[in-house]
Amino acid sequence: MGNSVLVHTDWVKGTINKHIYGQFAEHLGRCIYEGLWVGEESSIPNTDGIRNDVLKALQNLNIPVLRWPGGCFADEYHWKDGIGPKEQRKKMINTHWGGVVENNHFGTHEFFRLCELLGAEPYINGNVGSGTVQEMSEWVEYMTFDGESPMANWRQENGREHPWKLKYFGVGNENWGCGGNMRPEYYADLYRQFQTYVRNYGDNVLYKIAGGANVDDYHWTEVLMREAAPFMDGLSLHNYTIPGSWEEKQHALGFNEAAWFETLKKALHMDELITRHSTIMDKYDPNKRIGMIVDEWGTWFLPEPGTNPGFLYQQNTLRDALVAGLHFHIFHQHHERIHMTNIAQMVNVLQAMILTEGNKMLLTPTYHIFEMFKVHQDGKVLATSVEHSHYEFNDEKLPEFTVSSSEDAEGHIHISLCHLNPNASSKVNVELRGLQSDIDVTGTVLTSSSMQDHNTFTQLDKVKPVTFADYSFHQQHQLDVVLPPMSVVMLTIKKK
């Protein structure tokens, strides 16, 4: 079978919500501390305690939304411990993640400052598992109430006169597991109760997100939708790409083609998960008012040898880049239901954008995918049909490539292609149907000579995007594109 892509440039199917490109930063390992926050007194150059090198790199990604403070950490976080003079803040043990002492120096004010510097919307995850209704309710009052009130006055005493704007608020996290080991019926009732007191103050209107299912727990989605749909704006879903199994994870480096194949196959499984959870949501919410929020996704490998196993620090190869690209294509495809996604996590944890070591920093292949794909944010989804051959391995097969096309506000068309086959290049005919004018084409590619390739503190640019020029005009609006083995290509089409 030949490989071809037909982009209907005059047929818009919907919009890619820019929040699909969201991120997640938890008090876990070296994500917040060291990765983002070094404190005002640090010798590492910083802005109000946030390290400048990481900040600058992240600003370049146009991160639309940032989830905090967890994860599992959210359900044992007590926000009042993280405000006021730093030296007086209560310490706690981060029991989920390495049992280290958390000094609470990064709290609500510091998080909003980070979001402000990034230009990202804050997404706060509240504590249901070990918190109270009052504690959650007062946090929202502290952050968003403009006027005389105990919490608003306290915020002002702590140096913030005006309330912040806050839209996204999660009511619990993984309440089937680390967030309280609850049954869905019980959590659905708790969700209804807690969210009642999560108030809208003034013109601040919250988008309330209920804690959703783990992977393929369709029963959880069914119960939550049946019992609590009218009370939620979003319902979350968590799924990690884990070659091997949860019990027997594999290394981020030193893998073979079998692991490459299995990882990409598991990444593609996200499509089935979204489809099946969506079908249940459709039953109770046929107009798709409720957004699916995939607020944790990404690869999960064994921690790097010699690092604290509770810190989930892993390297990031070309394989991770493919995983990210494949996910974005699936999220775009489900644009009608997917409102937001948040990769886990931003710095030094799981499938990170950035790794740090002291005052050094490196950008991972995953960072480069976020950079290349940012042109899709808020783009119009263009109807695209594909014919593809298969990448075969040990009697199993995956698509040779996947594709997604969008049009940005200036009318430029962006076509991203993820090429899964590590052994051979593939020729793809790309037709742009419906265009009236001549076009200019430019391209970028992320690839490398080995699937293991990754960036290190001594070799920062082993894997980085470069100009892609392996295409030729077949006809006025038809290109022959040659995708290198194991690559991600972004084509940009400008009308003349």
Ligand code: AHR
């Ligand atoms: O991202 C790491 C952890 O994975 C999160 O804290 C938790 O929600 C999930 O199990």
